[in-house]
Amino acid sequence: MSCEGMQNLIQGYADGELDLLGNLRAEKHLKDCAVCARDLQNHQALRLAFTGESLYFNAPPTLRGRIRSAVRASGNAEARPGSSSWRWMAAAASFALVAIAGWSLLLRSRPSRDELLAQEIVAGHVRSMMAGHLTDVASSNQHAVKPWFDGRLDFAPPVEDLAPRGFPLVGGRLDYAGGRPVAALVYQRRQHLINLFVWPSADESDDRNRMVVRQGYDLIHWSRAGMVYWAVSDLNLNELQKFAQALQNSASRDDRRLKR
């Protein structure tokens, strides 16, 4: 091709990257050279192919919520109290309360991962009530909630509707705990809401129920079949235990079904 050296010029012209002199040089050459003129047409056709929505990936709405919460939580954890709105004061105060509750326990036992997690779980539960962001997917149908998590998490959380046992499913959302994105399933018992946080466990060992009280919230956590579960609610401990039991019973039914 005679105009080998012109390709950069034509590309710069098509991209609007040339100065006045460059533009004049390009236009003069384009007038005389059919090959480069066709080259320019192709640049423009390709440009056209990129316009429109189909090649652009917009951030999914749930990711927006997730990032907003993560940014606030991260800002919150490091920010100095005193210069913010009441909501952040309230959140900071609840963090402080958790910290104090945690501290009194620390004096007696060694600090544990569970302790930190309990704080995060309570904070997540409180936030879900406070921020008007209880669910990303609101449905009592487990077959609608479960697939919603596909592609949003790197694991498939088990989703059970426990309505027959008095704990109807309300929905699910993405949350963040223990340094990773987790599934949060929301159940209801009368006027009380239960947040069930689920994520894959680091090891395969099953762990029986452990109970914790933080800030007036009861928490029960266990692990089973490679998943960690944390249930938190303002429900009384007795009923929360029933909830955990109901969930574990329906899970063992599934286990048996699988084994058969």
Add this chain to the structure above:
Amino acid sequence: MREQSDVARFEQAVLPHMDAAYNLARWLTRNDADAADVTQEAFLRALKFFGGFRGGDTRAWLLTIVRNTCYTWLRRNRVNELATPFDEEAHSGESDDPETILLEGADREMLRQALEALPVEFREVMILRELEGLSYKKIAGIADVPVGTVMSRLARARKRLRLVLTSDPEGGRK
């Protein structure tokens, strides 16, 4: 320690560029869930560095962080993708006289696939140029290469895409 107002400023200045951040991460990781994770990580990194941001083009600044987070992720999870060579062989059939591109609806899918198939360093300059409309200079800043390299990568990537879009589907080569 950071003032609370920094978080508010961050939310106002940086969060609006979430689509751009996700779009770049999605093209570089080629997967929804990974793109979401990388985007989130990039925003948290950006928050950390925000105190040192001296103003200017916020989107380009954020995209630099997204791009670096993607590369860290690729090195950790898909290291072989970083070593994909640009297959010059695919050019051999191209005539000196370029055919005219005709784009029908179906070709958009071909274009998407062809873009995904480009080595990552060619893919990123195309996304930044064609989907974000950034200047050579800004792309050079984000990808941390000289402007000349941006130009030559754009030229080679475009040649490849053009070839895909003009090749006869019956001809077998994609």
